[in-house]
Amino acid sequence: MNSQSAVMVYEPQAAHAVSREEGLPGDFAIWIFIFAEMLAFGVLFVAYAFTRAGDVELFNASQQTLSQTAGAINTLVLITSSYFVVRGVAAIKRGLSEQCSWWLSGAVLLGGVFVAIKLVEFHGKFAAGISLSTNAFYMFYLALTFFHFMHVLMGMIILGCVIAKAQRGGYSARDHVGVETGASFWHMVDLLWIILFPLVYVIR
Amino acid sequence: MQNLIQSNSVSTGIWLVLAGLTLLTFSIGEAGMAGRQVMLGLLFIALVKGQMVANYFMGLRQAGFWWRALVLFYFLIVGGLIALAYLMGLD
Numbered sequence: 001m002n003s004q005s006a007v008m009v010y011e012p013q014a015a016h017a018v019s020r021e022e023g024l025p026g027d028f029a030i031w032i033f034i035f036a037e038m039l040a041f042g043v044l045f046v047a048y049a050f051t052r053a054g055d056v057e058l059f060n061a062s063q064q065t066l067s068q069t070a071g072a073i074n075t076l077v078l079i080t081s082s083y084f085v086v087r088g089v090a091a092i093k094r095g096l097s098e099q100c101s102w103w104l105s106g107a108v109l110l111g112g113v114f115v116a117i118k119l120v121e122f123h124g125k126f127a128a129g130i131s132l133s134t135n136a137f138y139m140f141y142l143a144l145t146f147f148h149f150m151h152v153l154m155g156m157i158i159l160g161c162v163i164a165k166a167q168r169g170g171y172s173a174r175d176h177v178g179v180e181t182g183a184s185f186w187h188m189v190d191l192l193w194i195i196l197f198p199l200v201y202v203i204r
Numbered sequence: 205m206q207n208l209i210q211s212n213s214v215s216t217g218i219w220l221v222l223a224g225l226t227l228l229t230f231s232i233g234e235a236g237m238a239g240r241q242v243m244l245g246l247l248f249i250a251l252v253k254g255q256m257v258a259n260y261f262m263g264l265r266q267a268g269f270w271w272r273a274l275v276l277f278y279f280l281i282v283g284g285l286i287a288l289a290y291l292m293g294l295d
Binding site: 024031038045049050052068069071072076079082083089090180184187191195197202203 | 222
C-alpha cells in the first residue's frame with residue numbers, strides 16, 4: 001500500500017472522528033446547539049427563581065391555578081417518548097430500520113400528546129384572561145412553557161425527517177449518526193422539562 | 205445480541221425509575237408540601253432524573269469524562285442558584 005492509498009483508506013475514519021467528538025452520540029454540532037439551549041433555559045430558570053423571591057405570595061397563589069396533573073402527565077409522556085427514542089437508536093444499531101422508525105413514530109405520537117395537553121392548558125389560561133402582562137408569575141410561566149413547547153414542535157419535525165429517511169433505508173447499523181443526532185435533541189427537550197415541571201408547577 | 209438485550213433492559217429499568225420519581229414529585233406537590241427540605245428534595249430528584257437522562261438516554265456515559273462533568277455542573281449550578289433564590293424567599 002503506497003502513501004496515497006493509505007490516505008484514501010484513513011480519510012473516512014478522520015471524518016467520523018470529527019462528527020463523533022469524544023464518544024458523543026450523533027453529530028458534534030448538535031451538542032453545541034444543545035449546550036447553548038440549556039444555557040438559555042438555565043438563565044430563565046434562575047431568573048424565575050430570583051423574581052419569585054421578591055414576591056413569594058403572588059407566585060404561590062398564581063402557581064395554584066396550574067394543573068399539576070397536566071404537568072405530571074406531560075412529564076411521563078416526555079420520559080416515555082425519550083425511552084422510545086432510546087429503543088429506536090438501539091434498533092438501528094442492529095440495522096433494523098423498520099423497527100427504528102416504529103419506535104421513533106411512537107415518540108412523535110407522544111410528542112403530539114404533549115402538544116395537545118399543553119394547548120388545552122394554554123387555552124384555559126387565555127380563556128381566563130391571563131396573558132404575559134397579568135403578573136410576573138404568568139409572564140415566566142407562559143414564556144418558559146411556550147419556549148419549551150416550540151422546542152417540542154421542532155423535535156417532532158426533526159424526528160419526522162429521521163423517520164422518513166429510516167423508512168427509505170437511509171440508515172444502517174454502521175451509519176446512523178442522523179438517528180443519534182435527532183435522538184440527542186429530543187432527549188434535551190425531555191431534560192429541560194425535568195427541571196421545568198418541579199420549578200414552575202410544584203415547588204412552593 | 206446479549207449486550208443489546210442487556211442494554212434494552214437497562215433503559216427499561218431507567219424509564220421505570222424516571223416514571224417513579226415523577227410520580228413522587230407529583231405526590232409531594234399534590235400533598236401541598238412546602239418548605240426548605242421539600243424544596244431541596246424536589247431539586248435533588250430533578251438532579252437525579254437529569255443525570256439518568258443525560259448518562260443513559262443521551263448516552264453520555266460513553267462520552268469523555270468532561271462532557272458528563274459539564275452536564276452535572278450545569279445541574280449543580282442551575283439547581284444551586286434556584287435553591288439559593290428559594291431560601292432567600294423563605295427568609
